[in-house]
Amino acid sequence: MILEPRGNMRRDGNMGIGEKLWHVSWSLVALIALVASVGFFMLYSAADGSMSPWANKQIVRFAFGVGLMIAVALVDVRFWMRQAYLIYGVALFLLVLVDLFGTIGMGAQRWINLGFVQIQPSEIMKIALVLALARYFHGASHEDVGRPLFLLPALGLVMLPAALVVVQPDLGTAILLILGSGATFFLAGVRLWKFGILIALGVGAIPIGWQFLREYQKNRVLTFLNPERDPLGAGYHITQSKIALGSGGLFGKGYMEGTQSQLNYLPEKHTDFIFTMFSEEFGMVGGLLLLVLYACLIAYGYAIALRSRSQFGRLVAMGITSIFFLYVFINIAMVMGLLPVVGVPLPLISYGGTAMLTLLFGFGLMIGVYVHRDVNMGRRGASDDV
Amino acid sequence: MSRQADRNKVFSRRATLLAGGKLLLFTALAGRMYYLQVIEREKFATLAEENRISLRLLAPPRGRILDRFGVPLAINQENYRMLLVPEQASDIEATLEAASEIIPLSDHEKTKILREAKRRRSFMPVTVRENLTWNDVARVELNAADLPGCMIDVGQSRFYPKADRFSHVLGYVSVVSEQDLTGDPLLELPGFRIGKAGVERVHDLALRGKGGNTQLEVNALGRVIRELARNEGQPGAEVRLTIDATLQDFAYQRLGEQSASCVVMDVHSGQVLVMASAPGYDPNAFAQGLNAEQWKDLIQHPRTPLLNKCIAGQYAPGSTFKMMVALAALEHNVVSPDFNVHCSGHVELGNSVFHCWKKEGHGYVDMLRGIMHSCDVYFYEISKRVGIDRIADMAKRFGLGNTLDIDLAGEKPGLVPNREWKQRNLRSAWSQGETLVAGIGQGYMLTTPLQLAAMTARIANGGIAVRPRLTYEVATGHESAPLPTPTYPSIQINKANLAIVRKGMRMVVNEPGGTALGSRLPNPDWIMCGKTGTAQVRRITMRERDTGVKKNDELPWKERDHALFVAYAPDDDPKYAIAVIVEHGGGGSAVAAPIARDVMMETLRRDPVSDGARDRFAYSAEKDRAG
Incomplete structure (x- = not known):
């Protein structure tokens, strides 16, 4: 499934554009496009059989995103390695900025308005954190990773942005950052008992953290624990979502025939709850197929990571894959009532430009790791220092 | 190299573990799908098919x-x-x-x-x-x-x-x-x-x-x-x-077909009783939707029916501005009220000649007669001595040159120029000739009818900075709670000086030779004090002066002068102030003053702010139906 490198493999990584393009994993690009197309069809259905207002915009964004993805893939991974901390620093600075001056949208401060474009620093941070942690652990030996003191700065790299994101308040992204980084720590070889301590600390902190949650966040958690608490208020989303999904049955009601979604019982059917609509119309069979497609994408991530010769490349590929997995899992679990509603979109399918761009940028990095899989990388990202 | 191999081994092992974990979680999702869509399907299907609540x-x-x-x-x-x-019509097209x-x-x-x-x-x-x-x-x-x-x-x-x-x-x-x-x-x-x-x-x-x-x-x-x-x-x-609808009807009808506006306000509370701008448009047509032609007619109409001229029409105040010049001169002790100027019909400044409206001149004029006759030469002389900055300052204290923040959208600020304004906006120095022009309310000067009414009210109420307002109350439920009258600050002006200007305004309407003598109130119990104004909208050339200035009715409508009149009444205890502007109407005394007289007469007759008015005029649906 992945192209074999040609005979004249060049380990210094100074390939021409043509050669790099040859190495791009086009089958992965096609798979991504396939999943995104499922999204276009669902957005067409969500708009009552119309390209506007969602499907047409989403297609344009996706086309732009794919261009960006290929461009990112062609950039030498050593560049990302060298600039990892700088990118992280800029993302952190923007996060501070958004906390101080950000625009309030939907009750949370998440955007910086630059006049011509709005940026969401927490999205940049998802990528930046993957890069920074990969660089941090790239040069680390097994012994280094064993020392608790060595791990503290890396922990700081995670907690600082997570804290900044929580105050926005955007709990969903904070959880994504922490769990996604957890995977990197795990793969870098951090001992399991250390995770145990952190998890124990985290569980212990829940009663304290509870008091800092906003009213709507508390409601979401309480509603999750007991959805019938308020069937017309906060529990409405999840109850309606379960009715729609459950009534879809094994084979679904047919494309554009989902009564619950089409009659607007289902809220946010074009964004966070798009999986519900999909499952209502295509049933469990459709849902499982989609899950398999996602699993294939994740498998690609693993394959790329295992083929990469550098620890940096491996950790980047796995970091991106983990974030992608978390998106999929949290969203689907949420609409099926397994997790509280935290506002995480279904990757590549939900309507929305920012998450789409972040993901495609991430996939760009992943493909870049594949293109440059045989490049030698020293501790600082230079090819000569082994 | 073994160190790296070691690390790689750890990575591979852990990646496998992680993949296993992810697979497990995906399996959990699949299990949940199975639970919801297969085991519980019947229940949800019933819920979906059955009746349910829609908000x-x-x-x-x-x-x-x-x-x-x-x-x-x-x-x-x-x-x-x-x-x-549609579903009840077997054939929609046939039904249509x-x-x-x-x-x-x-x-x-x-x-x-x-x-x-x-x-x-x-x-x-x-x-x-x-x-x-x-x-x-x-x-x-x-x-x-x-x-x-x-x-x-x-x-x-x-x-x-x-x-x-x-x-x-x-x-x-x-x-x-x-x-x-x-x-x-x-x-x-x-x-x-x-x-x-x-x-x-x-x-x-x-x-x-x-x-x-x-x-x-x-x-x-x-x-x-x-x-x-x-x-x-x-x-x-x-x-x-705060509007009195009957009075507003009267004023609007009195304005007739002309492009004109009229504001009447209570000089103490600032309550606006009349805000009439003619011609109007029919707002009911907007509620029903206008067609393209009706809309085109409205926006291309030369008398601008869509514009609320009372707050958004900006006009040179003309001679109605002379009170500001007089007060600036008196307050700064530049001249005494007895100061005399000889008006020969024009005055020369450098190479320019500035004309009085009366070609043959007024002879010797003091301040009272200057206001009464609206002698331009007198005001050229004193504005030259006072200077533009002090005149502008006085005008601003009386509410000109800034919005009055009335509770209505679209109010225009007007313009009261001074040296700094000209330097900043036109990048050139102020010239003395411009002071003379400003002294008779022409040049850059712009005011709205609302501002002129407020200025007159502030003269009438003894120098209190009253502001016009339109909202009497906003009532939720049945309780009536009129908005309180704000306490307006004093504009700190010498009462004696104000008395001189007011006496001049009284003479305008009530003394033989006053420019609005024909518009005194017919009821001798009530004395109205006012000031005429005629704002020129075109330039009169030297050649035209030689051959004789054209009369207004010889000119096309668009080039005729604006007619203005401001007034308050009654003289002994002022209650109401009025401003009337008739666009391209001709002279203030001939066109604007009679309208103001009639509206003021009706206002005094109804006396809508008095305590008894509420009982006399309170609206009842029965009475309306009977009438």
Whole structure:
């Protein structure tokens, strides 16, 4: 499934554009496009059989995103390695900025308005954190990773942005950052008992953290624990979502025939709850197929990571894959009532430009790791220092 | 190298573990799907098919707008409309064809209705026509058998009983546009209308009220089974204005066909009793929707019916500005009231000649006679001595050159120039000739009728910085709570100096030789004090002076002078101030002053701010019906 490198493999990584393009994993690009197309069809259905207002915009964004993805893939991974901390620093600075001056949208401060474009620093941070942690652990030996003191700065790299994101308040992204980084720590070889301590600390902190949650966040958690608490208020989303999904049955009601979604019982059917609509119309069979497609994408991530010769490349590929997995899992679990509603979109399918761009940028990095899989990388990202 | 191999081994092992974990979690998702979609399918399917609750928003009735005595100015009217339910009509096109026998429908309308019917679900009604007459309704009902799927529905639409006489004050309502959406779900209701101009816009939030909702039992196809609960929401608040509708009617009629405006206000409280701008437009047409031609007529009309001239018309104040010059001179002790100037009909400054309106001159003139005769040469002389900055400062203290923040959208600030303004905006130095021109209220100077009324009120009330206001109260429910009169600051002016100017204004209207003698009040108990103004809108060339200045009626309408008049009354205890401007009307004394006299006379007769007025004029629906 992945192209074999040609005979004249060049380990210094100074390939021409043509050669790099040859190495791009086009089958992965096609798979991504396939999943995104499922999204276009669902957005067409969500708009009552119309390209506007969602499907047409989403297609344009996706086309732009794919261009960006290929461009990112062609950039030498050593560049990302060298600039990892700088990118992280800029993302952190923007996060501070958004906390101080950000625009309030939907009750949370998440955007910086630059006049011509709005940026969401927490999205940049998802990528930046993957890069920074990969660089941090790239040069680390097994012994280094064993020392608790060595791990503290890396922990700081995670907690600082997570804290900044929580105050926005955007709990969903904070959880994504922490769990996604957890995977990197795990793969870098951090001992399991250390995770145990952190998890124990985290569980212990829940009663304290509870008091800092906003009213709507508390409601979401309480509603999750007991959805019938308020069937017309906060529990409405999840109850309606379960009715729609459950009534879809094994084979679904047919494309554009989902009564619950089409009659607007289902809220946010074009964004966070798009999986519900999909499952209502295509049933469990459709849902499982989609899950398999996602699993294939994740498998690609693993394959790329295992083929990469550098620890940096491996950790980047796995970091991106983990974030992608978390998106999929949290969203689907949420609409099926397994997790509280935290506002995480279904990757590549939900309507929305920012998450789409972040993901495609991430996939760009992943493909870049594949293109440059045989490049030698020293501790600082230079090819000569082994 | 072994170190790296070690690390790689750890990585591979852990990646496998992680993959296992992910697989496990995905399996959990699949299991949940199986649980919801296979095991529990029956339950959810029943829930989905069975009746269930649907929440629908109810639009609250929009609050009424009343005049100070309760006369309704904006109300809600029942609006009969014909709806078509596509699924009940076996053949929509045939039904539409039959319907157009009763209500003529253009082809364009028909295609629009068909498109709308196609776009929506077949049980959702489509509007065929709004604002049906009672006659149409009866004929539709009578022919119901031939019109399968058609039904008559009653909605509410805004109606303005006084139509064009209040169009500028009240504004109008119109459909919500994209940029009006604020997240209030009411705004997304089809057919919802919000205030787009005037009082309708300023008090839109209060008038709008709070949306109610109804819980409906709806079956899987969305058809309503029955209503479970209903929350009516809160109807919009009633807004009562300070305007006296009868007086406003009188003033508007008195302005007639001219392009003119009239403001009457209480000199103490600032309550505006009349704000008439002519010609008006019919706001009811806006509520029903204008066609392109009607709209073109409105915006291309030379007498600008869409403009509220009272607050957005900006005019040179002409001689009505002379009070400001006189007060600036007196307050700064530049001249005494007895100071004499000889008017020979013109004055020379450098190479320029500045003319008095009276070609043969006024002879010797002091301040009182200067105001009374409106002698330009006298004011050229004193403004030269006072200087533009002190004149401008005085004008600003009297409310000119800045918005007065009246509770109405679209107020214009006017312009009172000074040295700094010219340097900043025109990048050139102020010249003395410009001071002379400003001294007779011409040149860069711009004021609105509202500002002139406020200026006159401030002269009349002894130098209190009163501001005009339009809202008497905003009443939610049945309690009446008039807004309190704000305490206005004093503008710190010597009462003796004010008395001189007021005496001059009294002479204008009441002494032989005064420029508005013909407009004194017919009732000798009431004395009106005022000042005429004639604002030139074109330049008179030297050649024209030689051959004789053209009379106004010889000129095309657009080049004729604006006629202005400001006044207050009664002289002994001032209560009301008035400003009248007739665009291109000719002279202030001949055109504007008689209008002001009649409106002021009517105002004093009605005395709408007096304690007894409320009892005498209180509106009752029965009386209205009887009359």
